Amino acid sequence: MIICAGNSETFDFATPMGVGLLEMTINLTRAALFDKPEFLLFVGSAGSYGEYNIFDIVESKTAANIELAFLSNDAYTPLDNVISTNIDQTKKDVIVNSSNYISTNEELTKKFLKLGIGIENMEFFAVLSVAKEFDIPAGxxxxxxxxxxxxxxxxxxxxxxxxxxxxxxxxxxxxEELTKK
Incomplete structure (x- = not known):
């Protein structure tokens, strides 16, 4: 199943599931409960912390949920804040950070790069969290x-x-490449 956020970010081949962490979690959970997909592929836009350029295409199976306050030691969490469906641990994966906020502090967000986090997308952590809960391969x-x-x-x-x-x-x-195999 190919999914996207929705609103202004839709594709003719993808099912919209909601913008942000909460809408995505609620709607994707509902979909998984009623008609569990064999695989989830999320497609969407992302912001770069500086390593990737405008219009670069990035694929990932790893997401984080780290708020900016964590970077300045103004917050902590007792929750696991990185999740991955990448079973090939020999291949380095781009970590996609998710928050309901878009980062605008360039100096602060460079700290994400030091943590190995390359880009941000509002929904991806929710996608992988639901996928993990329902044992669905996802990327x-x-x-x-x-x-x-x-x-x-x-x-x-x-x-x-x-x-x-x-x-x-x-x-x-x-x-097309996958269907030829």
Missing amino acids: GIFCITNYTNKNAHNDFLKNHEEAKKLLDLHVKRRV
């Missing part, structure tokens, strides 16, 4: 729309349509 494909700086929102708006086109082409190409 994500992302297109970078912005950097995590003061221009994040404007850059996202400016680059979103092109990013969706690139994701559309990439996903359809990957599906």
Whole structure:
């Protein structure tokens, strides 16, 4: 099953499940309870902490839920805040951070890179959390729309349509490759 967030981020090949951590969790859990998919592929946009460039395509099976306050030692959590469906531990995976907020502090978000976290997407941690709970293999494909700086929102708006086109082409190409095997 291929899923996406929804609202302005939809694809003709994907089922919208909700924007942000909560909507995604609720709707994806409902879907898993009533018609458990064999595999989940999330497709969406992402912001780069600096390692990836605008319109880069990034694939991942690992997500984190780390808030900015953690980076400045102003918060902690007793919860597991990194989750992965990557069974090939020999292959380094890009960690996708998820929060209901878009980061705009470029200096602070560079600390994510030191933690091995490369990009952010609002929904991916929820996707992998539900996948793990229901024992569903899962992954994500992302297109970078912005950097995590003061221009994040404007850059996202400016680059979103092109990013969706690139994701559309990439996903359809990957599906074609897999069906040939």
